[in-house]
Amino acid sequence: MLEFFNDTQTIxxxxxxxxxxxxxxxxxxxxxxxxxxxxxxxxxxxxxxLFLFFIGLHYKVGLVAPILDKHLxxxxxxxDPVPQAMILTTIVIGLxxxxxxxxxxxxxxxxxxxxxISKMNELRD
Amino acid sequence: MNLxxxxxxxxxxxxLLSSALLLSFLGLLMQVKTNTYKTVGDIFLNLNMxxxxxxxxxxxxxxxxxxxxxxxxxxxxxxxxxxALMLSSTQRTSKKVVKQESFVLHVGxxxxxxxxxxxxxxxxxxxxLSPGGGFQGGVVIATAFLLLFLANPNMSLSHGILTLGESLxxxxxxxxxxxxxxxxxxxxxxxxxxxxxxxxxxxxxxxxPVIYILVGIKVGSExxxxxxxxxxxxxxxxxxxx
Numbered sequence: 016m017l018e019f020f021n022d023t024q025t026i027x028x029x030x031x032x033x034x035x036x037x038x039x040x041x042x043x044x045x046x047x048x049x050x051x052x053x054x055x056x057x058x059x060x061x062x063x064x065l066f067l068f069f070i071g072l073h074y075k076v077g078l079v080a081p082i083l084d085k086h087l088x089x090x091x092x093x094x095d096p097v098p099q100a101m102i103l104t105t106i107v108i109g110l111x112x113x114x115x116x117x118x119x120x121x122x123x124x125x126x127x128x129x130x131x132i133s134k135m136n137e138l139r140d
Numbered sequence: 141m142n143l144x145x146x147x148x149x150x151x152x153x154x155x156l157l158s159s160a161l162l163l164s165f166l167g168l169l170m171q172v173k174t175n176t177y178k179t180v181g182d183i184f185l186n187l188n189m190x191x192x193x194x195x196x197x198x199x200x201x202x203x204x205x206x207x208x209x210x211x212x213x214x215x216x217x218x219x220x221x222x223x224a225l226m227l228s229s230t231q232r233t234s235k236k237v238v239k240q241e242s243f244v245l246h247v248g249x250x251x252x253x254x255x256x257x258x259x260x261x262x263x264x265x266x267x268x269l270s271p272g273g274g275f276q277g278g279v280v281i282a283t284a285f286l287l288l289f290l291a292n293p294n295m296s297l298s299h300g301i302l303t304l305g306e307s308l309x310x311x312x313x314x315x316x317x318x319x320x321x322x323x324x325x326x327x328x329x330x331x332x333x334x335x336x337x338x339x340x341x342x343x344x345x346x347x348x349p350v351i352y353i354l355v356g357i358k359v360g361s362e363x364x365x366x367x368x369x370x371x372x373x374x375x376x377x378x379x380x381x382x
Contacts, residue, residue, distance in 0.1 A: 028170070031166065031169045031170065032166065035162055035165050035166055035169065036162065038162075038165075039158040039159070039161060039162040039165075040158075042158050042161070043154060043155055043158040046154045046157070046158070047150070047151055047154050047155075050380070051379075052379055052380050053380075080271070081185065081188075081195070081196035081197060082194060082195045082196065082197075082269075082270065082271065083194040083195075083339065083340060084194070084340070085340075089189075090185040090186070090188050090189060090196060091185075093185060093196065094181075095179055095181030095182070095185075096181055096184060096185065096188075096196040096197045096199075096200045097179070097180055097181040097184060097200060098181075099197045099200075100197050100200040100201045100205060103197070103201060103273075103275060104201070104208060104209070104212050106275075107212055107215075107216060107275055107359075108212060108215055108216075110216075111215055111216050111218075111219030111220075112219070114219055114220075114223050114366050114370075115219045115222045115223060115226075117370070118222065118223045118226035118227050118369070118370075119226060120379060121226070121227065121373060121375055121379055122226045122227070124375060124378070124379045125375060130379055
């Protein structure tokens, strides 16, 4: 029954549908929420969807992780290490951006007592 | 009542818009075929035996694309500075009186903390042999401090030690890169001996484990500072609920 999943096209189909659904859940959050913190968290959900998408799409059935051990002595039949390294970089940058954005949001709330983006009008005058 | 109805209508319209965009994206992405062309990753995999590192992802992160990692660590440092600047400026003046932690919580959190730090150090040191590395292990070390803060909110970290470790490891990383430039004529050149026969052993790969240990110290201290600033913040509940 599970041989159905032993196919690269099927796995890519599942990964594309799942990660893009997650991406648009985050998009829906950005479009509907007015709380600054919730918008930032929605951005993070969209980011996670992109991580899943990139990591998932470079996998092909039959390839193993690019790490040697007792039984694997050469770097053949392995997945591409570059997307994994780039996503590692992206995760750290995303975390830094989220922490900085949340601290800006908290600081804005401390200064004005509001965090509703539809009532942000400090720059109007 | 009228306002509520309007809001609900807007939500329905926006969710329909999200679904329509999702379907159009899926239509585009489903046409992608799995190709068998050569990528830059294949070249890195062929060259990877020369670095004597068992983990190809680690050698890409710290050696082939090492200059990117220098920039990444700089971005993390800048973000930590920004968080510290933002959240330490206006502390609430009236200190809350927090109840003293119980004996079980005190002993249990410290026991668990030592185990978590040991696990994080293991992940950092074996970064060139197994999945993991400086970034992952550093974050695991920071979760140990998160546990301490959850058990006792009155605790505070010694910022002098954290700043010292963070800045020393950051400068040592740049120093290693510059020594590589002077000895091997490329930035981040692998100037330590790295015989290919020793692949898979703990001391192998030349400067790659050294760089990942430095990154582990830096990320661990920066993440601990971020955790401390956010958990000491009294406003986070209000900001979320308002």
